[in-house]
Amino acid sequence: xxxxxxxxxxxxxxxxKIIGRGGTVISRIRMNNDVQIQFPEKTSExxxxxxxxxxxxxxxxxxxxxxxxxAELVCTVIFTVHPFYTVCLLPCYWAVSSLLAExxxxxxxxxx
Numbered sequence: 001x002x003x004x005x006x007x008x009x010x011x012x013x014x015x016x017k018i019i020g021r022g023g024t025v026i027s028r029i030r031m032n033n034d035v036q037i038q039f040p041e042k043t044s045e046x047x048x049x050x051x052x053x054x055x056x057x058x059x060x061x062x063x064x065x066x067x068x069x070x071a072e073l074v075c076t077v078i079f080t081v082h083p084f085y086t087v088c089l090l091p092c093y094w095a096v097s098s099l100l101a102e103x104x105x106x107x108x109x110x111x112x
Contacts, residue, residue, distance in 0.1 A: 004056040008063050012047045014070050015039055025069070033062040 010018065019026045019039070030037055035054030040047050050066065052059045081089060 002055055003053065004059050005051055005053045006059050006063060008050040008052060008066050009048050010050055010066065010070055012040075014073055015050075017073055018050075018066055018069055029062055029065050033058040033065070035059050035062045037062065037066075 017025070018029075020028075026037060029035075033054065035052050035058050038051045038053070040049055052062050052066075054062070
């Protein structure tokens, strides 16, 4: 059935990357999978829901492609610093942390 619909939950901050410059990325996903993809309206309450419509197999393939794109954009790095060095790093930690937060939507936790 060509009218099969499924919802993909993706944070709105990733929508521009899924769309791509001039819509190239989303157009490629639509063409490769022969589906329709609708992003939420600006006034919608569910800003994180993308709707994919088409044959079930194609819609699921498009969903996986979208989620793979998002997975490439999300990166988690965890590292441990010996307590001896923590005192030396804390003064510059806050400055570097705020710069990373601004530029890369970085969130950190010093103590867990």
